[in-house]
Amino acid sequence: MGGRGRSRTQRKHFRQSRENVWKRSKPDPSSQNPDATDDAAETPNPTWTPFATQNSAFDEYYKEQGIVTSEEWDAFVGVLRTPLPASFRINACSQFSADLRSQLENDFVQTLQAEVVEGDDAEAIKPLPWYPDNLAWHSNFSRMQLRKNQTLERFHEFLKLENEIGNITRQEAVSMVPPLFLNVQPNHFVLDMCAAPGSKTFQLLEIIHQSTKAGSLPDGMVIANDLDVQRCNLLIHQTKRMCTANLIVTNHEAQQFPGCRLNRNHETLETDQHISQLLFDSVLCDVPCSGDGTLRKAPDLWRKWNTGMGNGLYSLQVLIAMRGLSLLKVGGRMVYSTCSMNPIENEAVVAEILRRCGGSVELVDVSGEHHQLIRRPGLRRWKVRDKGSWLASYRDVPKFRKNAVLPSMFPSGQSYQDLVDCNHKADTGDDIDKGADGNSESSTQAVENSAMQEFTEEVSDLPLERCMRIVPHDQNTGAFFIAVLQKVSPIPAISIQEKPKIEIDKQCVEPKIEDSNVLQVNSLESTKEVLEEVNLTDHKPRAEDLEVGPSVACTEQDSEEAQEPLKTESITKTTGKRKLQFQGKWRGVDPVFFFKDETIINSIREFYGIDEKLPFNGHLVTRNNDTSHVKRIYYVSKSVKGVLELNFSVGQQLKITSIGLKMFERQSSREGSSAPCAFRISSEGLPLILPYITKQILCASPVDFKHLLQYKAVKFGDFVDAEFGEKAANLMPGYCVVVLGKGKRTASESLVVDESTIAIGCWKGKASLTVMVTAMDCRELLERLLVRLDIDKGPVHEDDKPSSDKVPVHEENKPSSDDAGDEVQGTNGIDDSEATESKQ
Ligand SMILES: C[S@@+](CC[C@H](N)C(=O)[O-])C[C@H]1O[C@@H](n2cnc3c(N)ncnc32)[C@H](O)[C@@H]1O
Numbered sequence: 001m002g003g004r005g006r007s008r009t010q011r012k013h014f015r016q017s018r019e020n021v022w023k024r025s026k027p028d029p030s031s032q033n034p035d036a037t038d039d040a041a042e043t044p045n046p047t048w049t050p051f052a053t054q055n056s057a058f059d060e061y062y063k064e065q066g067i068v069t070s071e072e073w074d075a076f077v078g079v080l081r082t083p084l085p086a087s088f089r090i091n092a093c094s095q096f097s098a099d100l101r102s103q104l105e106n107d108f109v110q111t112l113q114a115e116v117v118e119g120d121d122a123e124a125i126k127p128l129p130w131y132p133d134n135l136a137w138h139s140n141f142s143r144m145q146l147r148k149n150q151t152l153e154r155f156h157e158f159l160k161l162e163n164e165i166g167n168i169t170r171q172e173a174v175s176m177v178p179p180l181f182l183n184v185q186p187n188h189f190v191l192d193m194c195a196a197p198g199s200k201t202f203q204l205l206e207i208i209h210q211s212t213k214a215g216s217l218p219d220g221m222v223i224a225n226d227l228d229v230q231r232c233n234l235l236i237h238q239t240k241r242m243c244t245a246n247l248i249v250t251n252h253e254a255q256q257f258p259g260c261r262l263n264r265n266h267e268t269l270e271t272d273q274h275i276s277q278l279l280f281d282s283v284l285c286d287v288p289c290s291g292d293g294t295l296r297k298a299p300d301l302w303r304k305w306n307t308g309m310g311n312g313l314y315s316l317q318v319l320i321a322m323r324g325l326s327l328l329k330v331g332g333r334m335v336y337s338t339c340s341m342n343p344i345e346n347e348a349v350v351a352e353i354l355r356r357c358g359g360s361v362e363l364v365d366v367s368g369e370h371h372q373l374i375r376r377p378g379l380r381r382w383k384v385r386d387k388g389s390w391l392a393s394y395r396d397v398p399k400f401r402k403n404a405v406l407p408s409m410f411p412s413g414q415s416y417q418d419l420v421d422c423n424h425k426a427d428t429g430d431d432i433d434k435g436a437d438g439n440s441e442s443s444t445q446a447v448e449n450s451a452m453q454e455f456t457e458e459v460s461d462l463p464l465e466r467c468m469r470i471v472p473h474d475q476n477t478g479a480f481f482i483a484v485l486q487k488v489s490p491i492p493a494i495s496i497q498e499k500p501k502i503e504i505d506k507q508c509v510e511p512k513i514e515d516s517n518v519l520q521v522n523s524l525e526s527t528k529e530v531l532e533e534v535n536l537t538d539h540k541p542r543a544e545d546l547e548v549g550p551s552v553a554c555t556e557q558d559s560e561e562a563q564e565p566l567k568t569e570s571i572t573k574t575t576g577k578r579k580l581q582f583q584g585k586w587r588g589v590d591p592v593f594f595f596k597d598e599t600i601i602n603s604i605r606e607f608y609g610i611d612e613k614l615p616f617n618g619h620l621v622t623r624n625n626d627t628s629h630v631k632r633i634y635y636v637s638k639s640v641k642g643v644l645e646l647n648f649s650v651g652q653q654l655k656i657t658s659i660g661l662k663m664f665e666r667q668s669s670r671e672g673s674s675a676p677c678a679f680r681i682s683s684e685g686l687p688l689i690l691p692y693i694t695k696q697i698l699c700a701s702p703v704d705f706k707h708l709l710q711y712k713a714v715k716f717g718d719f720v721d722a723e724f725g726e727k728a729a730n731l732m733p734g735y736c737v738v739v740l741g742k743g744k745r746t747a748s749e750s751l752v753v754d755e756s757t758i759a760i761g762c763w764k765g766k767a768s769l770t771v772m773v774t775a776m777d778c779r780e781l782l783e784r785l786l787v788r789l790d791i792d793k794g795p796v797h798e799d800d801k802p803s804s805d806k807v808p809v810h811e812e813n814k815p816s817s818d819d820a821g822d823e824v825q826g827t828n829g830i831d832d833s834e835a836t837e838s839k840q
Helices: 056-065 070-080 097-113 143-148 150-165 174-180 199-209 229-240 264-269 300-304 307-326 347-357 416-428 440-456 556-562 598-608 638-649 686-692 702-711 722-729 775-789 818-823
Strands: 085-090 125-127 136-142 168-170 189-192 221-225 247-250 280-286 328-338 361-363 384-386 389-391 468-470 480-487 620-622 632-635 656-659 661-666 679-681 697-700 713-715 734-740 759-764 768-771
Touching: 056 070, 085 097, 085 150, 097 125, 097 136, 097 150, 097 775, 136 143, 136 150, 143 150, 150 168, 150 775, 168 199, 174 199, 174 280, 174 328, 174 468, 174 480, 189 199, 199 221, 199 229, 199 280, 221 638, 229 247, 229 656, 247 638, 280 307, 307 328, 307 347, 307 384, 328 347, 347 361, 347 480, 598 679, 638 656, 661 686, 679 734, 686 734, 686 759, 697 702, 697 722, 702 713, 702 734, 702 759, 702 768, 702 775
Parallel strands: 189 221, 189 280, 221 247, 280 328, 697 734
Antiparallel strands: 085 136, 085 168, 125 136, 247 656, 328 480, 361 480, 384 389, 468 480, 620 632, 632 661, 661 679, 713 768, 734 759, 759 768
C-alpha cells in the first residue's frame, strides 16, 4: 500500500501567494543591501537585485543568545545567506522505492557530478547519512538551479514526476528529523497536531505502513490536524499520494483538540465500543513558529524578522504542547519541534511544559539515536528581548509589559515574587537540603546568592541540553529545533498560576509568512486556556464552526443540540434535485456517514467478485447520506473505524475534512450507461482491493501491458497475446483490472498478487480496452517498466513475438479509441479535484 496514488494535480487551488524566494519583482530600496551579492549569479535578469540578507536586529539577538559561538558567527550567517540545497525522500512504501534508490545511486550520482562547479569537491547528490536505508537525499543544487539549468533537466523532471506520483517527497532535510525521533510503530495511534502541508504526516504514514502486506492494513492510524482549512486541503492532496485508509484529517485549533471522551452512561450503553477516548501512542507537535530556520528558503524573512514574532507565539506554543501531552498515553512519546532558532519558542516552551507537568513528563536524552545527525545541545540560559530592551529576568519587565512578557519565558520560569518566596523558604529552612556540612546558614546563603545570581543571568535547572538545535552550517541545511518528551505518569492536576494572556504585539508580528511555517496570528484570537488532563471536559465546538442552517444565529443551545448528530439533520429547500439536505455538525464540512446500502454493496461485490475476506461492514463511509447520490465510497481501516464510531458516540466532536481511502467512484453517465455496475474502483483504492478481486481482472504480458500504457486504448484483436484479447472481449462491459504478468503464458496464468504486483484500471468497451490512468501515471509507469523489464527492445519472450497477423501497435496504426471514447469520459478522466465532497 501507499505511494501509488494515481492522482491528477490540482495545484492551482493550492498555489500560495508566496513570494519567490530568491528573486523579487519590484526592488524595495529600503531593504536593499549592496553587500549581499552572493545570489546574483542565480538570476538571468540583470536588473534583479538580491534580497537584503541582513537584519541588524537578528544579528544582535542571536549573538546575545549565543546559539553559536562568536568564532562561528560568520560561518553561521554566511550559510544562512545562501540558497537552500534541494533535498528529497524516497517513499519507503512505494513499489518502486528500490528501483528509485538504485537509479539515484547508479545513474544520477555519476551523471550529475559533471554539473558540479569546477574546483568544488562536493558531491552533486548524496544520501543523508542519518536517514535510514539511503532513502533521503541531499542535492547540492538549489531549487533555482534545478529549474534554470538545462543540463539538469532530466534530474529535475525526475524529481517533479516522482514527487507528483508520490514515489518521492521533496522536503527540507531538517524537516525529516522530528518523525524519526517519535519511535512510531505500525500499530500506533499518532496525532500530528499542526500537520499542514503534510510532509511529516506523509513520513508518519510511511512508518505505519512500512511492513504492510498486499491487501492488508496496519493496526495504527494517523490523525493529521491543522487549523487552516486551505492548508488542510494541501495536506489532503499531499497525503492522497500515499493511498492510505489509515488517515483522518481534522480541522481544529490544536490547543483545543477534542478528547472524544465517552461519559460513563455512554460506556455502559455501548458495550462493544473498543475505544472510549482519544489517546495517542505518539504525538507530533510541530507548532506554528516564527520560522527563522527557513531563512535560506524564504529570504524575504530577513526583512520581516523581529523579536516580537517569537515572543508573540510563545503562549500558543505552550498551550498546543500541553494539549498534546494530555492526549498522549502514559509511556508515549511526543516530539515538540519548530523551524525557529529562537530559545523563547524552543527551550522556554519546553521548560514551561516540564514545569507544568511536574515530573509526569521527561525530556528524553536522545544523544544515542541517529547519531550521524549533527545537532547542538539545547540552551540553559537565554534572555528575553522586548521592545528593544534586553531582559535578564522577570524582575526587569516593565509593568506595562507584564501581560506580554511572562515569567515562564525566562530560564528560571519564576517571577520576582516566586524567587522572594523561595528565598524566604530558604531563610526558614523549609524544603532546603542541608549543605553537606550540615550548616544550614551557609546553605541559605547559597540559595540567596543563587537567586540573586538568577536576577542577573538566569540559568534553567532543567536538563534542557537534551533538546536538539540543528544549525545551518553544520551540515548545509536549514535550522530546526527538536525536543523529545516522554509521558511517564498521568499529568497531575495543577493550577496554572500564570494565566497566559495571549497578547500579540501586532506591530511586531508579521501575520503573513506564506510557507510551511506559517505564523498564524488570527488563530490566537480565539485561543483559550488549555484543558488540563484532569478536567478533560468534552470539547465544545466553537459556535462559528457549527452548522446551524442559514441565517440562524448560533446560540449555546444550538451548539448543545448540535452535539446530537441525529438532531442536526435539517430540511433545506433547494432549487436543485436534492430537496433533502442532511447537514453535518460542522459548517463547511460534509458530514461523514457509514455506507450501509446493501443493494449497492452487493452489486459491487458481485460484479468484481470481491472476496468476503475484505470486510466492508463498517469500513465503507461516504460524505453524503443520500445513497442514490453518493459519488464516492471511502474505505477506512479498523483503527479509523474505531475512532469514527467513538466520534459518533460523543456527538461528532471531530471536525473531519478527509477520511480513509477513496475506493469506489460512481461512473459518470457517459461511462456508466452500458456498465452493469454503477461503481468503478478508484486508482487509489486498487492496491488494497487487488488481492480480493476475482472477476473483471486479467493478466497481460509485459508487451501488451506496455502497449496499453503507450497507446491508452488497444483493440481486442490488436493484443499480441491473442488469448488475452479474447478474454478481454469476454469481460463484462465497464471497469476492469489489468495486471502485469510475470510468466510466459500470461493470459492463462493464475493470478498471485503480492506487494510487487503492478496493476492498472481499464475500461472494457465494445471493441477495445482503454486505460483509466492519468497520462502522467502512464508515463511514469512506463519508465519504471522499461528500466525494470527491459521491454523496450522488443518482446520479452520468444513466444510473445508478434506473428505477421499480430502486428504490434505502432504510433501510426494505434487503435482508435472510438468505442472507448464513447464511454470513458476522457481516458484519464479521474477527477480528484475535491478534497471533500461538498458538491455531492
Ligand atoms: C510549521 S507548520 C507545520 C508543518 C507541518 N508539520 C509539515 O511538516 O508539513 C505549522 C502549521 O500550524 C498550523 N497552525 C497554526 N496555528 C494552529 C493552531 N492553533 N492549531 C493547529 N494548527 C495551527 C498552520 O496552519 C501551519 O500549517
